[in-house]
Amino acid sequence: MNQITESMTQFMNNHPNLKYIFFGGKGGVGKTVMAGAAALWAAKQGKKTLLASTNPVHSLSNLFEQNVFGKPVVVCNEKLCYAFEIDTKDTIERSKLEIKEKINWFLKFADLTTKADDFVESATMNPAFEESAMFENMIDLMFKDEYDFYVFDTAPTANARRLLGMSKVYSLWVEKMLKSREEAKSLRELLSYTKKKEADPLMDYLLNFKDRMSKAQGLLTNNELTAFFFVTLPESLPIAVITRFINWFYDFGIPVGGVVVNGIIQKNQVAENAPEFVLNRVAMQEEHMEEIWKIFGNNVRAIIPLFETEVKGAKMLNRLVDYLFV
Ligand SMILES: Nc1ncnc2c1ncn2[C@@H]1O[C@H](COP(=O)(O)OP(=O)(O)O)[C@@H](O)[C@H]1O
Ligand SMILES: [Mg+2]
Structure with a gap:
């Protein structure tokens, strides 16, 4: 049936321990505004809430019409x-410096006279490095645990998924590294006739890293704590994008919270003699809504109208809250 069976509010009530939520979808569909509205809503429920943007290109300051760059700031007068x-x-x-230290230590450990700088450049010059830095930022916030509820405004979702997939890749990688480190270490211990254990900062680092990654993965795949929501417009491309994402997420065991449909033209506001492009658009949206119900069915959590202006500032955001959490 073409109606919402579990609304956003009901979903939240059915997941009372929810703590980390994300909004994914194609660029420009309304992820940031939904994240803003969700954070406001959570705060209104009495939860100390952090809306964090890990995107290299930020848009929260613009959304709240307040500068929130560099440190958490109270927004919309919602304390x-x-x-x-x-x-x-x-x-x-900072990550570059850290890596440089590790590499320097390792070079010394291995009796190599090479300078670390070349290694550092090649290790940090790839785009995955920026992504992993963003991922580290995110899990740092999660582990600090200073808030009751977190909303992450993630990079356009291909990255979001990779970001999470990465925690698995990281684990595998670290597992391998650890194994070869352990082998090397026991060999050294065998060769040096003493039984004294050597300090091994690289090993410690890898162990610590592995712990962090598996802890992050534990949190992000826990469907009581975490939910990913997907935002789409009633248009074919955004629908195709989130269909793909949702399948990937299921494959990764990452909890899917549901789908928010944004930008519906209110039919009752369209006069019969409205310009043809408006009538066409309404008809097109209706067709795509059919498709949305067919594909996502019970996973549709909210349907948001196209407002007369963009969503910006406290007043518009509060209006959006009322639609997202009817
Ligand atoms: N329901 C809506 N009605 C009117 N404007 C909207 C609506 N949802 C989003 N917008 C506007 O569309 C633009 C893109 O939204 P945004 O949340 O930044 O998308 P994304 O984060 O997915 O790239 C913004 O200017 C925003 O204010
Ligand atoms: Mg955005």
């Missing part, structure tokens, strides 16, 4: 609602 654009450049610089 429990904080927004925060993370400085990715800064994180990347």
Whole structure:
């Protein structure tokens, strides 16, 4: 049947321990505005909420008409609602330094006289490095655990999925590294006749890293704590994009919270003699709504109208809250 069987509010009530939510979808469909509205709503429920953007290109300051770059700031006069654009450049610089230290230590350990700089450049010059820095930022926030509820405004979703897939890849990689480190270490211990255990910062680092990754994966695949919502417009491309994403997420065991349909033209506001392009658009949206019900059915959580202006500032955001959480 073409109606919502579990609304956003009902979903939240059915998942009272929910703590980490994400909004994914094609660019421009309304992920950031939904994330903003969800954060406001959570704060209104009495939860200390953090809306964090890990995108290198931020849009939260624009959304709230307030500068939220670099540190969490209360937004919309909602005292429990904080927004925060993370400085990715800064994180990347810090990660580079950290890696440089590790590589230097390793070179010394291996009696190599090569300078670390070349290694660092090649290790950090690829796009995956920026993504992993963003991922680290995100899990840092999660582990610090200073808020009751987190909304992440993630990069356009191909990255979001990769970001999460990465925690699995990381684990595998670290597993391998650890194994070869352990072998090397026991060999050294065998060769040096003493039984004394050597300090091994690289091993410690890998162990610590592995712990962090498996902890992150544990949180992100826990369907009581985490939910990914997907935003689409009633148009073919955005629908195709989230259909693909949702299947990937199921494959990865990442909890899918449901689908938010955005940008519906209110039919009762369209006069019969409206311009043809408007009438055509309404008809097109109706067709795509059929498709949405067919594909996502019980996973549709909310249907949001196309507003007369963009969604920006406290007043519009509060209006959106009322539609997202009817
Ligand atoms: N229901 C809506 N009605 C009117 N404008 C909207 C609506 N939803 C989103 N917008 C506007 O569309 C643009 C894109 O939304 P945004 O949340 O930034 O998308 P995304 O984060 O997915 O790229 C913004 O200017 C936003 O204000
Ligand atoms: Mg956005």
